[in-house]
Amino acid sequence: MTAAPAEALPRVEGDVLLRRVPKLAAAISAAAALALTATACGESSTEANKDEEKGVGLAFDVGGRDDHSFNEAAARGADKAKKKLDVNVEMLTAGNNETEADREQRLTSLAQEGYNPVIGVGFSYGKSIEKVAKEFPDTTFGLVDERVKAKNVDSMIFSEHEGSYLAGVAAAKKTKSDKVGFIGGVNNALIQKFEAGFAQGVKDTDPKIKLTRQYLYPNNDKGFNDPAAAKEKAKGMLDRGVDVIYTAAGQSGAGSIEAINAKKGAWAIGVDSDQYKQPGLKEYKESILTSVVKNVDVAVFELIKSVEDGDPITGINEYTLKEDGVRLTTSGGFIDDIMPDIEKAKKKIASGEVKVSPTPKK
Amino acid sequence: MKKLDKNKLALAIAAPLLAVVAAVLITSLIILATGDDPLLAYQVMLEFGSKSDSQVWIIDKSITYYLSALAVAIGFRMNLFNIGVDGQYRIAAFFAAVVGGALTLPGFLQIPVIILVAMTVGALWAGIAGLLKVTRGVSEVITTIMLNFTAGSLIGYFLQEGRLAEKDGNIFHTPNIPESSHFFTFPTTPDPVDGFIVIAVLVGAVYWFVLNRTRFGFDLRAVGSSQSAAEASGVSVKRMVLTSMVLSGAAAGLVGMPTLLGDSYNYGNDFPTGIGFTGIALALLGRNHAVGMAFAALLWGFLDRTGSQLEIEGFAQEIVEVMKGVIVLSVVIAYELVRRYGLRKQQREVGAELAAQSAGDGTNDKAGVSA
Numbered sequence: 001m002t003a004a005p006a007e008a009l010p011r012v013e014g015d016v017l018l019r020r021v022p023k024l025a026a027a028i029s030a031a032a033a034l035a036l037t038a039t040a041c042g043e044s045s046t047e048a049n050k051d052e053e054k055g056v057g058l059a060f061d062v063g064g065r066d067d068h069s070f071n072e073a074a075a076r077g078a079d080k081a082k083k084k085l086d087v088n089v090e091m092l093t094a095g096n097n098e099t100e101a102d103r104e105q106r107l108t109s110l111a112q113e114g115y116n117p118v119i120g121v122g123f124s125y126g127k128s129i130e131k132v133a134k135e136f137p138d139t140t141f142g143l144v145d146e147r148v149k150a151k152n153v154d155s156m157i158f159s160e161h162e163g164s165y166l167a168g169v170a171a172a173k174k175t176k177s178d179k180v181g182f183i184g185g186v187n188n189a190l191i192q193k194f195e196a197g198f199a200q201g202v203k204d205t206d207p208k209i210k211l212t213r214q215y216l217y218p219n220n221d222k223g224f225n226d227p228a229a230a231k232e233k234a235k236g237m238l239d240r241g242v243d244v245i246y247t248a249a250g251q252s253g254a255g256s257i258e259a260i261n262a263k264k265g266a267w268a269i270g271v272d273s274d275q276y277k278q279p280g281l282k283e284y285k286e287s288i289l290t291s292v293v294k295n296v297d298v299a300v301f302e303l304i305k306s307v308e309d310g311d312p313i314t315g316i317n318e319y320t321l322k323e324d325g326v327r328l329t330t331s332g333g334f335i336d337d338i339m340p341d342i343e344k345a346k347k348k349i350a351s352g353e354v355k356v357s358p359t360p361k362k
Numbered sequence: 363m364k365k366l367d368k369n370k371l372a373l374a375i376a377a378p379l380l381a382v383v384a385a386v387l388i389t390s391l392i393i394l395a396t397g398d399d400p401l402l403a404y405q406v407m408l409e410f411g412s413k414s415d416s417q418v419w420i421i422d423k424s425i426t427y428y429l430s431a432l433a434v435a436i437g438f439r440m441n442l443f444n445i446g447v448d449g450q451y452r453i454a455a456f457f458a459a460v461v462g463g464a465l466t467l468p469g470f471l472q473i474p475v476i477i478l479v480a481m482t483v484g485a486l487w488a489g490i491a492g493l494l495k496v497t498r499g500v501s502e503v504i505t506t507i508m509l510n511f512t513a514g515s516l517i518g519y520f521l522q523e524g525r526l527a528e529k530d531g532n533i534f535h536t537p538n539i540p541e542s543s544h545f546f547t548f549p550t551t552p553d554p555v556d557g558f559i560v561i562a563v564l565v566g567a568v569y570w571f572v573l574n575r576t577r578f579g580f581d582l583r584a585v586g587s588s589q590s591a592a593e594a595s596g597v598s599v600k601r602m603v604l605t606s607m608v609l610s611g612a613a614a615g616l617v618g619m620p621t622l623l624g625d626s627y628n629y630g631n632d633f634p635t636g637i638g639f640t641g642i643a644l645a646l647l648g649r650n651h652a653v654g655m656a657f658a659a660l661l662w663g664f665l666d667r668t669g670s671q672l673e674i675e676g677f678a679q680e681i682v683e684v685m686k687g688v689i690v691l692s693v694v695i696a697y698e699l700v701r702r703y704g705l706r707k708q709q710r711e712v713g714a715e716l717a718a719q720s721a722g723d724g725t726n727d728k729a730g731v732s733a
Contacts, residue, residue, distance in 0.1 A: 043413060043414060044413055044414045044415040044551075044552045090674065092670060092673050092674070092679070093673075093679055095683070096636065097634060097635050097636030097637070097639075097640075098634070099423075099621070099634040100621075100625055100626065100632065100634075101419065101422065101423055101625075102666065102670070105419065105667065105670060106670050109670055109671060109674055110674070113674060123531065123532035123533065124632055126531055126532070126533070127632070145532060146531050146532055147531055186631070187518055187522075188532060188533065188534065188631045189523075189529055189531070189532045189533065189534060190532040217514070217518070218514055218515050218517065218518015218519065218521070219514065219517060219518045219521055219534075219631045220514060220635050221631075221635075222635075359523075
């Protein structure tokens, strides 16, 4: 419809163009008006459906349910709810290169279909949830990793920097070359929290250790969905003698873990889910030292349960190290020998003796 | 002559028809292969896509797509592959957002300033590739792709707290542009249509006019058809390359504007990426034609809109992306097939005519051939 005017243009010769310009403008505005009246007719999709209880609507960030990491943690929470509370779960996935409009539509569709709660996994959903939550005041929304002030939104915030601090302690204790690395998926504020905590943990444990920090993409969400890039970055670090690498990059992390597995004696630190236990990473699990886990699954399950019980959790809810909102996994038993150090660091953070900064020092 | 025109028309209709039929057939087979009902899929798409709020959504989305397709098409028309529209529009939108966030002029001044900054930055960024091509002979395909990464890194550098951005939750973004420079909307129900549609239509009209009705457009198409022939007839190919890269970049500068002025009001980590690549597909699909690309953009908007609905209805989430790929391939192949068929047909007809002529006028073979 936008193009109608080009078709309607009179065939003009160059020299009479000036006289024709008003006509041209008229043709364009007429076509535009036509297009606009056309859009105003017909029923809207919001009128078409009647709400009914459908279950839980889960909207994933890029990478999708099987990203072995962040989305998967949320999915686990929903799966648990499915089993224990007998609710239906619908899951939708974000693509690369999404716009605000796509996210809004995904949430709107879920709320419209009658799903309750509707959970946006990932901070990208912040703005869209703020908007859509207003349009569906009777639906409870969950938002992982971002704060939204609204009556019907449960903002789940995790202290990634505190968990990463412990990972830093573990890395510093385990390195033999005194070189450790950090790979971030996208250089944004959230991943910088991981970087900051990790760097502080390494430094507080042993200031001599050299930390290399790298990001896959400066500001493109593709960084969470590009294992090949992470693999290259990890290889580069390993070649320079780095022997413990902490990768906070969603699905891309799998690539880094694969590269680390190929080098003897090198350790990977995983993120978001216990990556040692991930079926998709089974062949590399002997290289996974530990994982910094955000208990997204617990938070998601709690939200679903609260909605089922008729008393939805809302507001901004912080899941800190102190209350086990973030933790270090011990599967594989690779960090058993340094557990005392980690427990000590954990106590210091919990008591407030050590303050972990959420922003990296430049 | 009249008969030939009729043939031409038939061929012109045959290509898109063939493409549509092939695309529908192939996607139906794919949906069948995934164990679902293709008819149900189309029904869901048509039903959901024709809802009034879907119409608005589709139009709004296609505005950005259309501008991107235009930017790509300007290069395509003279055989320049500007793969860098993606980087050009992002860096253009970024600096436009920085300027827009720093100024507080009245809206009627500030909006043009923001748009002009975007077009200028886009033009400069594309101009680098153009300049390298004409002075050093570097392929624009290589330079524009590399400039995409450079643009991304440059934005990433500046888009940090304490540089040109502020922190808002987990997102870094440039300061918001003042309310006075929000673009107008058409108050349609249930949702308003972005007023930027007017600009998109105007740019489309200018594109059509300049290419088809001006000396410059003729030169540009001439270079596109045959560089050496154009050069021989006095067209400065180098100048044309540089100019069209700059124009393509300026048009690319507009791509981010509907989002910046009508939706996000800042440039942040969440600013859409990758639209420049969508533009390439749409320019191919729309055959670089002002109207064709508009249909292509609307089609893409429709597929985007209905894709997630299909997912809710239980279809595989990838199905819409597959459809998009199939459509682009079908169109490209169908046009090529029809073009070849047309060429052969023309050759046969000309051959037959010549044979008839030389048979009727056997004494003057040479004249018959040269006619």
